Amino acid sequence: MASGYNLVGRPPVVAVNDGHARLLIRRESLDGIRSRHIGL
Numbered sequence: 001m002a003s004g005y006n007l008v009g010r011p012p013v014v015a016v017n018d019g020h021a022r023l024l025i026r027r028e029s030l031d032g033i034r035s036r037h038i039g040l
Contacts, residue, residue, distance in 0.1 A: 009033050
């Protein structure tokens with residue numbers, strides 16, 4: 001459960017299977033954080 005509390009970006013989500021990692025969700029960028037808030 002990710003949260004935008006205190007403008008902290010959401011972390012990436014990675015799946016690991018048999019020693020191989022796959023990125024499922026990218027880390028939230030600063031522009032992504034700013035776009036969620038009106039007036040920033």
